[in-house]
Amino acid sequence: MKNVLVCVAWPYANSSLHLGQIAGACLPADIFARYHRLRGNRVLMVSGSDEHGTPITVSAEKENKKPEEIVERYHKEHAESLARLGISFDLYFRTSHPNHKKVAQDFFLKLLEKGYIEERASQALFCGTCNRFLPDRYVEGTCPHCGATDARGDQCDRCGKTLDPADLKNPRCRLCGKPPAFRETRLHYLKLSQFSEKLLDYLKSRKNWRPNVLKFTQNWIKEGLNDRPITRDLNWGIPVPLKGYEGKCLYVWFEAVIGYLSTSQEWARQKGTPDAWKDFWQDPKTESYYFIGKDNIPFHTIIWPAMLLGHEALNLSTNVPANEFLLLSGEKFSKSRGVGVRLKECLDEFDPDQIRYYLASVMPETSDANFTWAEFIQKNNEEFLSTIGNLINRVLVFSQKTYQAVPKPGDLSQQDIEIEAATVRHGRALAEALERCEFKKGLKEIVALAQTGNQYFNNQAPWKLAKENPQRAETVIYTALKLCRSLAIYMAPYVPTTSEKTWAMLGYSGGITAGLWGENLPELPAGQKLGPVAALVKKIEREEAAA
Numbered sequence: 001m002k003n004v005l006v007c008v009a010w011p012y013a014n015s016s017l018h019l020g021q022i023a024g025a026c027l028p029a030d031i032f033a034r035y036h037r038l039r040g041n042r043v044l045m046v047s048g049s050d051e052h053g054t055p056i057t058v059s060a061e062k063e064n065k066k067p068e069e070i071v072e073r074y075h076k077e078h079a080e081s082l083a084r085l086g087i088s089f090d091l092y093f094r095t096s097h098p099n100h101k102k103v104a105q106d107f108f109l110k111l112l113e114k115g116y117i118e119e120r121a122s123q124a125l126f127c128g129t130c131n132r133f134l135p136d137r138y139v140e141g142t143c144p145h146c147g148a149t150d151a152r153g154d155q156c157d158r159c160g161k162t163l164d165p166a167d168l169k170n171p172r173c174r175l176c177g178k179p180p181a182f183r184e185t186r187l188h189y190l191k192l193s194q195f196s197e198k199l200l201d202y203l204k205s206r207k208n209w210r211p212n213v214l215k216f217t218q219n220w221i222k223e224g225l226n227d228r229p230i231t232r233d234l235n236w237g238i239p240v241p242l243k244g245y246e247g248k249c250l251y252v253w254f255e256a257v258i259g260y261l262s263t264s265q266e267w268a269r270q271k272g273t274p275d276a277w278k279d280f281w282q283d284p285k286t287e288s289y290y291f292i293g294k295d296n297i298p299f300h301t302i303i304w305p306a307m308l309l310g311h312e313a314l315n316l317s318t319n320v321p322a323n324e325f326l327l328l329s330g331e332k333f334s335k336s337r338g339v340g341v342r343l344k345e346c347l348d349e350f351d352p353d354q355i356r357y358y359l360a361s362v363m364p365e366t367s368d369a370n371f372t373w374a375e376f377i378q379k380n381n382e383e384f385l386s387t388i389g390n391l392i393n394r395v396l397v398f399s400q401k402t403y404q405a406v407p408k409p410g411d412l413s414q415q416d417i418e419i420e421a422a423t424v425r426h427g428r429a430l431a432e433a434l435e436r437c438e439f440k441k442g443l444k445e446i447v448a449l450a451q452t453g454n455q456y457f458n459n460q461a462p463w464k465l466a467k468e469n470p471q472r473a474e475t476v477i478y479t480a481l482k483l484c485r486s487l488a489i490y491m492a493p494y495v496p497t498t499s500e501k502t503w504a505m506l507g508y509s510g511g512i513t514a515g516l517w518g519e520n521l522p523e524l525p526a527g528q529k530l531g532p533v534a535a536l537v538k539k540i541e542r543e544e545a546a547a
Protein backbone atom coordinates (compact mmCIF):
# COMPACT_ATOMS: atom_id res chain seq x y z
CA MET A 1 0.00 0.00 0.00
CA LYS A 2 1.23 3.46 -0.82
CA ASN A 3 -0.03 7.03 -0.63
CA VAL A 4 -0.98 8.65 -3.92
CA LEU A 5 -1.75 12.35 -4.19
CA VAL A 6 -3.83 13.17 -7.26
CA CYS A 7 -3.93 16.87 -8.12
CA VAL A 8 -6.24 18.13 -10.85
CA ALA A 9 -5.95 21.47 -12.66
CA TRP A 10 -8.24 24.12 -11.18
CA PRO A 11 -10.94 25.32 -13.58
CA TYR A 12 -11.60 29.05 -13.59
CA ALA A 13 -15.03 29.74 -12.14
CA ASN A 14 -15.94 32.10 -14.96
CA SER A 15 -17.90 29.96 -17.42
CA SER A 16 -19.33 26.47 -17.86
CA LEU A 17 -17.02 23.48 -18.04
CA HIS A 18 -16.58 21.98 -21.47
CA LEU A 19 -15.60 18.47 -22.49
CA GLY A 20 -12.08 19.58 -23.42
CA GLN A 21 -11.34 20.26 -19.75
CA ILE A 22 -12.82 16.92 -18.75
CA ALA A 23 -10.81 14.89 -21.26
CA GLY A 24 -7.73 16.99 -20.53
CA ALA A 25 -7.53 16.75 -16.76
CA CYS A 26 -10.55 15.69 -14.68
CA LEU A 27 -11.31 12.32 -16.26
CA PRO A 28 -7.76 10.93 -16.50
CA ALA A 29 -7.21 11.99 -12.89
CA ASP A 30 -10.40 10.27 -11.79
CA ILE A 31 -9.58 7.04 -13.64
CA PHE A 32 -6.15 7.11 -12.03
CA ALA A 33 -7.52 7.79 -8.53
CA ARG A 34 -10.19 5.10 -8.80
CA TYR A 35 -7.62 2.61 -10.04
CA HIS A 36 -5.31 3.22 -7.08
CA ARG A 37 -8.18 2.98 -4.60
CA LEU A 38 -9.16 -0.37 -6.17
CA ARG A 39 -5.59 -1.56 -5.71
CA GLY A 40 -5.80 -0.75 -2.03
CA ASN A 41 -3.66 2.40 -2.11
CA ARG A 42 -4.47 5.49 -0.06
CA VAL A 43 -5.54 8.23 -2.44
CA LEU A 44 -6.12 11.92 -1.86
CA MET A 45 -7.62 13.65 -4.90
CA VAL A 46 -7.99 17.40 -4.78
CA SER A 47 -8.94 20.34 -6.93
CA GLY A 48 -11.34 23.25 -6.83
CA SER A 49 -12.44 26.48 -8.40
CA ASP A 50 -9.87 29.05 -9.37
CA GLU A 51 -11.79 32.18 -8.43
CA HIS A 52 -9.28 35.00 -8.68
CA GLY A 53 -7.38 36.99 -11.22
CA THR A 54 -8.29 38.76 -14.38
CA PRO A 55 -10.12 35.81 -16.01
CA ILE A 56 -12.81 36.34 -13.37
CA THR A 57 -12.95 40.13 -13.41
CA VAL A 58 -12.97 40.27 -17.21
CA SER A 59 -15.92 37.83 -17.28
CA ALA A 60 -17.70 39.77 -14.54
CA GLU A 61 -17.33 43.05 -16.43
CA LYS A 62 -18.60 41.39 -19.61
CA GLU A 63 -21.72 40.16 -17.81
CA ASN A 64 -22.07 43.38 -15.85
CA LYS A 65 -21.92 41.47 -12.56
CA LYS A 66 -19.76 41.48 -9.47
CA PRO A 67 -16.90 38.97 -9.45
CA GLU A 68 -18.43 37.42 -6.31
CA GLU A 69 -21.64 36.59 -8.18
CA ILE A 70 -19.73 35.05 -11.08
CA VAL A 71 -17.60 32.73 -8.94
CA GLU A 72 -20.52 31.75 -6.73
CA ARG A 73 -22.58 30.68 -9.72
CA TYR A 74 -19.85 28.79 -11.55
CA HIS A 75 -18.29 27.15 -8.51
CA LYS A 76 -21.67 25.63 -7.70
CA GLU A 77 -22.27 24.60 -11.29
CA HIS A 78 -18.82 23.02 -11.65
CA ALA A 79 -18.99 21.13 -8.38
CA GLU A 80 -22.42 19.76 -9.34
CA SER A 81 -21.49 18.78 -12.89
CA LEU A 82 -18.27 17.09 -11.79
CA ALA A 83 -20.13 15.12 -9.12
CA ARG A 84 -22.76 14.05 -11.67
CA LEU A 85 -20.00 12.82 -13.95
CA GLY A 86 -18.65 10.76 -11.05
CA ILE A 87 -15.37 12.63 -10.63
CA SER A 88 -14.47 11.39 -7.17
CA PHE A 89 -12.68 14.31 -5.50
CA ASP A 90 -11.91 13.92 -1.84
CA LEU A 91 -12.39 17.66 -1.73
CA TYR A 92 -13.32 20.19 -4.42
CA PHE A 93 -12.35 23.44 -2.76
CA ARG A 94 -12.22 27.09 -3.85
CA THR A 95 -9.54 29.75 -3.79
CA SER A 96 -11.87 32.39 -2.31
CA HIS A 97 -12.08 30.39 0.93
CA PRO A 98 -10.36 32.11 3.88
CA ASN A 99 -8.40 28.94 4.70
CA HIS A 100 -6.86 28.92 1.22
CA LYS A 101 -6.08 32.61 1.56
CA LYS A 102 -4.17 31.96 4.79
CA VAL A 103 -2.13 29.08 3.33
CA ALA A 104 -1.30 31.12 0.21
CA GLN A 105 -0.24 34.18 2.20
CA ASP A 106 1.92 32.05 4.53
CA PHE A 107 3.56 30.42 1.52
CA PHE A 108 4.35 33.86 0.10
CA LEU A 109 5.80 35.06 3.41
CA LYS A 110 7.92 31.94 3.75
CA LEU A 111 9.50 32.42 0.31
CA LEU A 112 9.95 36.12 1.05
CA GLU A 113 11.70 35.34 4.32
CA LYS A 114 14.01 32.86 2.61
CA GLY A 115 14.96 35.42 0.00
CA TYR A 116 13.30 33.71 -2.97
CA ILE A 117 10.88 36.60 -3.38
CA GLU A 118 11.93 40.23 -3.51
CA GLU A 119 10.30 43.53 -4.24
CA ARG A 120 11.45 45.44 -7.31
CA ALA A 121 10.54 48.53 -9.19
CA SER A 122 8.75 47.46 -12.31
CA GLN A 123 7.30 48.96 -15.44
CA ALA A 124 3.68 47.90 -15.84
CA LEU A 125 1.20 48.79 -18.56
CA PHE A 126 -1.24 51.52 -17.59
CA CYS A 127 -4.21 52.74 -19.60
CA GLY A 128 -4.52 56.52 -19.35
CA THR A 129 -8.04 56.44 -20.79
CA CYS A 130 -9.35 53.88 -18.26
CA ASN A 131 -7.02 55.23 -15.57
CA ARG A 132 -5.87 51.80 -14.39
CA PHE A 133 -3.08 49.28 -14.61
CA LEU A 134 -3.66 46.50 -17.14
CA PRO A 135 -2.52 43.21 -15.61
CA ASP A 136 -2.68 39.91 -17.51
CA ARG A 137 -5.89 39.63 -19.48
CA TYR A 138 -6.57 43.35 -19.49
CA VAL A 139 -4.06 43.73 -22.25
CA GLU A 140 -3.89 42.03 -25.64
CA GLY A 141 -1.37 42.24 -28.41
CA THR A 142 1.06 40.39 -30.63
CA CYS A 143 2.93 37.39 -29.22
CA PRO A 144 6.71 38.01 -29.26
CA HIS A 145 7.32 34.28 -29.82
CA CYS A 146 4.90 33.21 -32.55
CA GLY A 147 3.37 36.44 -33.86
CA ALA A 148 -0.24 35.58 -32.99
CA THR A 149 -2.10 38.89 -32.87
CA ASP A 150 -4.59 37.88 -30.17
CA ALA A 151 -2.16 36.93 -27.40
CA ARG A 152 -3.22 37.90 -23.90
CA GLY A 153 -1.02 39.51 -21.29
CA ASP A 154 -0.70 36.25 -19.35
CA GLN A 155 -0.38 33.69 -22.11
CA CYS A 156 -0.42 33.11 -25.83
CA ASP A 157 -3.07 30.54 -26.72
CA ARG A 158 -1.44 29.69 -30.01
CA CYS A 159 2.09 28.77 -28.91
CA GLY A 160 1.37 28.13 -25.25
CA LYS A 161 4.07 30.47 -24.00
CA THR A 162 3.52 32.17 -20.69
CA LEU A 163 3.80 35.93 -21.02
CA ASP A 164 4.04 39.10 -19.03
CA PRO A 165 1.92 41.98 -20.26
CA ALA A 166 5.13 43.89 -20.98
CA ASP A 167 6.22 41.17 -23.46
CA LEU A 168 3.41 41.91 -25.91
CA LYS A 169 4.09 43.84 -29.08
CA ASN A 170 1.52 46.45 -30.11
CA PRO A 171 -0.31 46.14 -26.79
CA ARG A 172 -3.87 47.44 -26.55
CA CYS A 173 -6.20 47.92 -23.61
CA ARG A 174 -8.85 45.25 -23.57
CA LEU A 175 -11.41 47.64 -22.18
CA CYS A 176 -11.06 50.59 -24.56
CA GLY A 177 -8.73 49.31 -27.28
CA LYS A 178 -6.25 52.16 -26.87
CA PRO A 179 -2.52 51.54 -26.60
CA PRO A 180 -1.37 51.67 -22.97
CA ALA A 181 1.85 53.23 -21.70
CA PHE A 182 4.36 52.03 -19.10
CA ARG A 183 4.11 53.38 -15.61
CA GLU A 184 6.29 52.56 -12.67
CA THR A 185 4.93 50.33 -9.94
CA ARG A 186 6.43 48.08 -7.29
CA LEU A 187 5.89 44.33 -7.59
CA HIS A 188 7.21 41.25 -5.87
CA TYR A 189 9.27 38.88 -8.00
CA LEU A 190 9.81 35.15 -7.62
CA LYS A 191 13.51 34.60 -8.25
CA LEU A 192 13.04 31.73 -10.67
CA SER A 193 16.56 32.20 -12.07
CA GLN A 194 17.95 30.75 -8.83
CA PHE A 195 16.24 27.43 -9.43
CA SER A 196 17.58 26.42 -12.88
CA GLU A 197 20.09 23.86 -11.63
CA LYS A 198 17.81 22.39 -9.01
CA LEU A 199 14.98 22.11 -11.52
CA LEU A 200 17.19 20.31 -14.03
CA ASP A 201 18.28 17.87 -11.30
CA TYR A 202 14.67 17.32 -10.37
CA LEU A 203 13.75 16.61 -14.00
CA LYS A 204 16.62 14.16 -14.34
CA SER A 205 15.39 12.19 -11.35
CA ARG A 206 11.85 11.70 -12.75
CA LYS A 207 10.78 8.59 -14.63
CA ASN A 208 8.16 7.89 -17.29
CA TRP A 209 7.39 11.52 -18.06
CA ARG A 210 5.61 12.13 -21.34
CA PRO A 211 8.19 13.24 -23.91
CA ASN A 212 6.27 16.40 -24.83
CA VAL A 213 6.07 17.53 -21.21
CA LEU A 214 9.73 16.85 -20.56
CA LYS A 215 10.90 18.54 -23.74
CA PHE A 216 8.75 21.62 -23.25
CA THR A 217 10.09 22.00 -19.71
CA GLN A 218 13.74 21.42 -20.57
CA ASN A 219 13.57 23.94 -23.41
CA TRP A 220 12.06 26.54 -21.12
CA ILE A 221 14.85 26.12 -18.62
CA LYS A 222 17.56 26.11 -21.31
CA GLU A 223 16.26 29.38 -22.74
CA GLY A 224 16.99 30.84 -19.31
CA LEU A 225 14.60 31.30 -16.44
CA ASN A 226 13.59 34.88 -15.77
CA ASP A 227 12.50 36.14 -12.39
CA ARG A 228 8.76 36.66 -12.59
CA PRO A 229 6.47 39.18 -10.94
CA ILE A 230 4.00 37.33 -8.72
CA THR A 231 1.94 40.28 -7.56
CA ARG A 232 -0.39 42.50 -9.52
CA ASP A 233 -2.03 45.89 -9.25
CA LEU A 234 -5.50 44.42 -8.93
CA ASN A 235 -8.21 44.36 -6.30
CA TRP A 236 -9.75 40.95 -6.95
CA GLY A 237 -7.58 38.29 -5.37
CA ILE A 238 -5.57 37.46 -2.29
CA PRO A 239 -4.04 40.63 -0.88
CA VAL A 240 -0.26 40.85 -0.52
CA PRO A 241 0.10 40.17 3.23
CA LEU A 242 2.32 43.17 3.96
CA LYS A 243 1.57 46.65 5.21
CA GLY A 244 1.51 49.38 2.60
CA TYR A 245 0.55 47.15 -0.31
CA GLU A 246 -3.16 47.89 -0.52
CA GLY A 247 -4.51 47.43 -4.03
CA LYS A 248 -2.02 44.68 -4.81
CA CYS A 249 -2.80 40.98 -4.98
CA LEU A 250 -0.89 37.76 -5.39
CA TYR A 251 -0.77 36.73 -9.03
CA VAL A 252 -3.59 34.23 -9.60
CA TRP A 253 -1.24 31.52 -10.83
CA PHE A 254 1.07 31.87 -7.89
CA GLU A 255 -1.73 31.34 -5.40
CA ALA A 256 -3.89 28.87 -7.37
CA VAL A 257 -1.17 26.18 -7.46
CA ILE A 258 -0.91 26.54 -3.68
CA GLY A 259 -4.54 25.35 -3.74
CA TYR A 260 -3.34 21.76 -4.02
CA LEU A 261 -1.75 22.16 -0.61
CA SER A 262 -4.49 24.24 1.02
CA THR A 263 -7.15 21.78 -0.18
CA SER A 264 -5.21 18.84 1.24
CA GLN A 265 -4.98 20.66 4.56
CA GLU A 266 -8.65 21.58 4.47
CA TRP A 267 -9.57 17.96 3.70
CA ALA A 268 -7.59 16.82 6.75
CA ARG A 269 -9.19 19.51 8.90
CA GLN A 270 -12.74 18.63 7.81
CA LYS A 271 -12.07 14.96 8.57
CA GLY A 272 -11.04 15.84 12.10
CA THR A 273 -7.44 14.67 11.56
CA PRO A 274 -5.66 17.96 10.93
CA ASP A 275 -2.25 16.38 10.33
CA ALA A 276 -3.42 13.76 7.81
CA TRP A 277 -2.34 15.94 4.86
CA LYS A 278 1.29 15.43 5.84
CA ASP A 279 1.16 11.79 4.70
CA PHE A 280 0.54 13.10 1.20
CA TRP A 281 3.01 16.01 1.20
CA GLN A 282 5.88 15.14 3.48
CA ASP A 283 6.27 11.37 3.35
CA PRO A 284 9.04 10.91 0.76
CA LYS A 285 7.50 7.59 -0.36
CA THR A 286 4.24 9.29 -1.38
CA GLU A 287 3.70 9.65 -5.12
CA SER A 288 2.16 12.88 -6.41
CA TYR A 289 0.61 13.35 -9.83
CA TYR A 290 -0.65 16.51 -11.48
CA PHE A 291 -3.28 16.11 -14.19
CA ILE A 292 -3.39 19.18 -16.40
CA GLY A 293 -3.79 20.40 -19.96
CA LYS A 294 -0.68 21.29 -21.94
CA ASP A 295 -1.31 25.03 -21.59
CA ASN A 296 -0.59 24.63 -17.86
CA ILE A 297 2.71 22.81 -18.20
CA PRO A 298 5.12 25.61 -17.21
CA PHE A 299 3.16 26.38 -14.06
CA HIS A 300 3.32 22.75 -12.94
CA THR A 301 6.79 21.72 -14.11
CA ILE A 302 8.70 24.94 -13.42
CA ILE A 303 6.94 27.53 -11.27
CA TRP A 304 5.24 25.22 -8.76
CA PRO A 305 8.29 22.93 -8.37
CA ALA A 306 10.44 26.05 -7.86
CA MET A 307 8.03 27.24 -5.17
CA LEU A 308 8.14 23.80 -3.54
CA LEU A 309 11.94 23.73 -3.72
CA GLY A 310 12.00 27.15 -2.08
CA HIS A 311 9.59 26.03 0.61
CA GLU A 312 11.76 22.95 1.24
CA ALA A 313 9.44 20.86 3.41
CA LEU A 314 7.10 19.55 0.70
CA ASN A 315 7.23 16.77 -1.90
CA LEU A 316 7.85 17.50 -5.55
CA SER A 317 5.66 15.89 -8.20
CA THR A 318 6.30 12.32 -9.28
CA ASN A 319 4.78 12.93 -12.68
CA VAL A 320 2.87 15.61 -14.57
CA PRO A 321 0.97 13.68 -17.25
CA ALA A 322 -0.25 16.73 -19.16
CA ASN A 323 -2.67 16.07 -21.98
CA GLU A 324 -2.76 17.75 -25.35
CA PHE A 325 -6.00 19.38 -26.51
CA LEU A 326 -9.32 17.89 -27.48
CA LEU A 327 -10.39 19.71 -30.61
CA LEU A 328 -13.88 20.29 -31.93
CA SER A 329 -13.85 20.19 -35.72
CA GLY A 330 -10.15 20.99 -35.59
CA GLU A 331 -10.54 23.99 -33.27
CA LYS A 332 -9.37 24.14 -29.69
CA PHE A 333 -12.16 23.99 -27.09
CA SER A 334 -12.01 27.45 -25.63
CA LYS A 335 -14.29 29.01 -23.09
CA SER A 336 -13.19 32.49 -23.98
CA ARG A 337 -13.98 31.97 -27.66
CA GLY A 338 -17.15 29.93 -27.13
CA VAL A 339 -15.91 26.80 -28.90
CA GLY A 340 -16.91 23.56 -27.26
CA VAL A 341 -19.47 21.15 -25.88
CA ARG A 342 -20.65 21.97 -22.37
CA LEU A 343 -20.47 19.22 -19.80
CA LYS A 344 -23.73 20.28 -18.18
CA GLU A 345 -25.73 19.95 -21.38
CA CYS A 346 -24.04 16.68 -22.22
CA LEU A 347 -25.04 15.28 -18.81
CA ASP A 348 -28.66 16.24 -19.47
CA GLU A 349 -28.66 14.12 -22.58
CA PHE A 350 -26.38 11.14 -21.82
CA ASP A 351 -25.49 8.83 -18.97
CA PRO A 352 -22.25 9.85 -17.23
CA ASP A 353 -20.59 6.56 -18.21
CA GLN A 354 -21.38 7.17 -21.88
CA ILE A 355 -19.52 10.47 -21.71
CA ARG A 356 -16.67 8.95 -19.71
CA TYR A 357 -16.36 6.03 -22.10
CA TYR A 358 -16.10 8.15 -25.21
CA LEU A 359 -13.75 10.72 -23.71
CA ALA A 360 -11.46 7.97 -22.40
CA SER A 361 -11.36 6.44 -25.86
CA VAL A 362 -10.27 9.72 -27.52
CA MET A 363 -8.17 11.11 -24.70
CA PRO A 364 -5.55 13.48 -26.18
CA GLU A 365 -2.59 11.86 -24.43
CA THR A 366 0.20 12.24 -26.95
CA SER A 367 -1.33 14.47 -29.61
CA ASP A 368 -4.38 16.65 -30.07
CA ALA A 369 -7.53 14.59 -30.65
CA ASN A 370 -10.78 15.37 -32.38
CA PHE A 371 -14.19 15.23 -30.74
CA THR A 372 -16.98 14.31 -33.13
CA TRP A 373 -20.60 13.43 -32.36
CA ALA A 374 -20.53 10.71 -35.02
CA GLU A 375 -17.66 8.99 -33.23
CA PHE A 376 -19.31 9.52 -29.83
CA ILE A 377 -22.35 7.60 -31.08
CA GLN A 378 -20.28 4.96 -32.81
CA LYS A 379 -18.08 4.26 -29.76
CA ASN A 380 -21.16 4.02 -27.59
CA ASN A 381 -23.29 1.84 -29.84
CA GLU A 382 -20.67 -0.36 -31.42
CA GLU A 383 -18.21 -0.78 -28.57
CA PHE A 384 -19.47 0.17 -25.12
CA LEU A 385 -22.94 -1.23 -25.82
CA SER A 386 -22.33 -4.00 -28.39
CA THR A 387 -19.04 -5.39 -27.16
CA ILE A 388 -19.04 -4.78 -23.40
CA GLY A 389 -22.65 -4.17 -22.36
CA ASN A 390 -24.17 -6.90 -24.48
CA LEU A 391 -21.67 -9.53 -23.38
CA ILE A 392 -22.46 -8.95 -19.72
CA ASN A 393 -26.14 -8.72 -20.48
CA ARG A 394 -26.29 -11.95 -22.52
CA VAL A 395 -24.35 -13.93 -19.94
CA LEU A 396 -26.44 -12.66 -17.07
CA VAL A 397 -29.81 -12.95 -18.76
CA PHE A 398 -29.06 -16.58 -19.63
CA SER A 399 -27.68 -17.35 -16.16
CA GLN A 400 -30.57 -15.73 -14.36
CA LYS A 401 -33.14 -17.48 -16.52
CA THR A 402 -31.51 -20.91 -16.35
CA TYR A 403 -29.92 -21.12 -12.89
CA GLN A 404 -30.83 -17.99 -10.87
CA ALA A 405 -27.50 -18.50 -9.09
CA VAL A 406 -23.84 -19.04 -9.98
CA PRO A 407 -23.60 -22.65 -11.23
CA LYS A 408 -20.99 -25.10 -10.00
CA PRO A 409 -18.27 -25.71 -12.61
CA GLY A 410 -17.07 -29.18 -13.64
CA ASP A 411 -13.67 -29.93 -15.19
CA LEU A 412 -12.30 -27.02 -17.23
CA SER A 413 -11.69 -27.45 -20.95
CA GLN A 414 -8.75 -25.93 -22.81
CA GLN A 415 -11.03 -23.06 -23.92
CA ASP A 416 -12.09 -22.33 -20.35
CA ILE A 417 -8.47 -22.26 -19.24
CA GLU A 418 -7.63 -19.90 -22.09
CA ILE A 419 -10.37 -17.53 -20.98
CA GLU A 420 -8.92 -17.47 -17.49
CA ALA A 421 -5.47 -16.80 -18.91
CA ALA A 422 -6.78 -14.01 -21.15
CA THR A 423 -8.43 -12.41 -18.13
CA VAL A 424 -5.17 -12.38 -16.21
CA ARG A 425 -3.16 -11.19 -19.22
CA HIS A 426 -5.46 -8.28 -20.09
CA GLY A 427 -5.77 -7.33 -16.43
CA ARG A 428 -2.02 -7.13 -16.11
CA ALA A 429 -1.65 -5.07 -19.30
CA LEU A 430 -4.44 -2.78 -18.12
CA ALA A 431 -2.75 -2.25 -14.76
CA GLU A 432 0.56 -1.44 -16.44
CA ALA A 433 -1.12 1.08 -18.73
CA LEU A 434 -2.92 2.74 -15.83
CA GLU A 435 0.26 2.95 -13.75
CA ARG A 436 1.86 4.82 -16.66
CA CYS A 437 -1.21 7.05 -17.19
CA GLU A 438 -1.92 5.51 -20.61
CA PHE A 439 -5.66 5.52 -20.30
CA LYS A 440 -6.58 5.00 -23.94
CA LYS A 441 -4.39 1.94 -24.07
CA GLY A 442 -5.94 0.62 -20.87
CA LEU A 443 -9.43 0.89 -22.31
CA LYS A 444 -8.35 -1.13 -25.34
CA GLU A 445 -7.39 -4.00 -23.03
CA ILE A 446 -10.89 -3.99 -21.57
CA VAL A 447 -12.47 -4.03 -25.04
CA ALA A 448 -10.14 -6.82 -26.14
CA LEU A 449 -11.12 -8.94 -23.14
CA ALA A 450 -14.82 -8.37 -23.85
CA GLN A 451 -14.28 -9.38 -27.48
CA THR A 452 -12.62 -12.59 -26.34
CA GLY A 453 -15.57 -13.18 -24.04
CA ASN A 454 -18.07 -12.69 -26.85
CA GLN A 455 -16.25 -15.17 -29.07
CA TYR A 456 -16.15 -17.72 -26.28
CA PHE A 457 -19.84 -17.33 -25.52
CA ASN A 458 -20.79 -17.62 -29.22
CA ASN A 459 -18.54 -20.63 -29.83
CA GLN A 460 -19.61 -22.52 -26.72
CA ALA A 461 -23.30 -21.75 -27.32
CA PRO A 462 -24.45 -22.58 -23.77
CA TRP A 463 -28.12 -22.34 -24.83
CA LYS A 464 -27.52 -25.52 -26.90
CA LEU A 465 -25.33 -27.15 -24.27
CA ALA A 466 -28.01 -26.66 -21.64
CA LYS A 467 -30.09 -29.26 -23.48
CA GLU A 468 -27.31 -31.52 -24.77
CA ASN A 469 -24.75 -31.45 -21.97
CA PRO A 470 -26.05 -29.63 -18.88
CA GLN A 471 -22.88 -30.16 -16.82
CA ARG A 472 -20.77 -28.60 -19.57
CA ALA A 473 -23.23 -25.71 -19.87
CA GLU A 474 -22.76 -24.97 -16.17
CA THR A 475 -18.98 -24.89 -16.55
CA VAL A 476 -19.22 -22.52 -19.54
CA ILE A 477 -21.59 -20.20 -17.73
CA TYR A 478 -19.40 -20.26 -14.64
CA THR A 479 -16.40 -19.29 -16.78
CA ALA A 480 -18.37 -16.55 -18.52
CA LEU A 481 -19.67 -15.16 -15.22
CA LYS A 482 -16.15 -15.08 -13.87
CA LEU A 483 -15.06 -13.09 -16.90
CA CYS A 484 -17.91 -10.65 -16.22
CA ARG A 485 -16.69 -10.35 -12.62
CA SER A 486 -13.22 -9.44 -13.90
CA LEU A 487 -14.66 -6.95 -16.38
CA ALA A 488 -16.67 -5.31 -13.62
CA ILE A 489 -13.49 -4.66 -11.65
CA TYR A 490 -11.30 -3.73 -14.60
CA MET A 491 -13.76 -1.21 -16.01
CA ALA A 492 -14.57 0.36 -12.64
CA PRO A 493 -12.05 3.22 -13.00
CA TYR A 494 -13.51 4.15 -16.41
CA VAL A 495 -17.26 3.53 -16.08
CA PRO A 496 -17.99 3.20 -12.36
CA THR A 497 -21.79 3.10 -12.54
CA THR A 498 -21.83 0.36 -15.18
CA SER A 499 -19.34 -1.51 -13.10
CA GLU A 500 -21.45 -1.26 -9.92
CA LYS A 501 -24.52 -2.46 -11.79
CA THR A 502 -22.65 -5.46 -13.14
CA TRP A 503 -21.33 -6.24 -9.67
CA ALA A 504 -24.84 -6.22 -8.22
CA MET A 505 -26.19 -8.38 -11.07
CA LEU A 506 -23.48 -10.92 -10.27
CA GLY A 507 -24.99 -11.11 -6.81
CA TYR A 508 -22.22 -9.45 -4.83
CA SER A 509 -23.23 -7.23 -1.98
CA GLY A 510 -21.22 -4.26 -0.80
CA GLY A 511 -20.39 -2.71 -4.14
CA ILE A 512 -17.05 -2.07 -5.81
CA THR A 513 -14.92 -1.17 -2.82
CA ALA A 514 -11.34 -0.11 -2.19
CA GLY A 515 -8.79 -2.88 -2.40
CA LEU A 516 -11.01 -5.18 -4.46
CA TRP A 517 -8.36 -5.58 -7.16
CA GLY A 518 -5.72 -7.46 -5.21
CA GLU A 519 -3.20 -10.06 -6.27
CA ASN A 520 -6.23 -12.27 -6.97
CA LEU A 521 -9.69 -11.00 -7.79
CA PRO A 522 -12.50 -11.86 -5.35
CA GLU A 523 -13.93 -15.39 -5.62
CA LEU A 524 -17.17 -16.02 -7.46
CA PRO A 525 -18.71 -18.65 -5.19
CA ALA A 526 -20.93 -21.31 -6.78
CA GLY A 527 -24.45 -20.95 -5.43
CA GLN A 528 -24.20 -17.12 -5.11
CA LYS A 529 -27.66 -15.84 -5.92
CA LEU A 530 -27.67 -13.55 -8.96
CA GLY A 531 -29.25 -10.10 -8.80
CA PRO A 532 -31.96 -8.77 -11.11
CA VAL A 533 -30.67 -8.19 -14.63
CA ALA A 534 -31.13 -4.89 -16.45
CA ALA A 535 -29.66 -3.36 -19.60
CA LEU A 536 -26.31 -1.70 -18.89
CA VAL A 537 -25.69 0.72 -21.74
CA LYS A 538 -28.30 2.77 -23.57
CA LYS A 539 -28.26 2.90 -27.32
CA ILE A 540 -27.91 6.43 -28.65
CA GLU A 541 -30.65 6.89 -31.24
CA ARG A 542 -29.84 10.50 -31.93
CA GLU A 543 -29.33 11.26 -35.59
CA GLU A 544 -26.18 13.25 -36.00
CA ALA A 545 -24.66 14.72 -39.04
CA ALA A 546 -20.93 14.12 -38.63
CA ALA A 547 -19.60 17.16 -36.80
Ligand SMILES: [Zn+2]
Pocket residue numbers: 143144145146147148151156157158159160161
Ligand atom coordinates in the same frame (compact mmCIF):
# COMPACT_ATOMS: atom_id res chain seq x y z
ZN1 LIG B 1 2.59 32.80 -29.24
Ligand SMILES: [Zn+2]
Pocket residue numbers: 127128129130131173174175176177178
Ligand atom coordinates in the same frame (compact mmCIF):
# COMPACT_ATOMS: atom_id res chain seq x y z
ZN1 LIG C 1 -8.36 51.44 -21.56
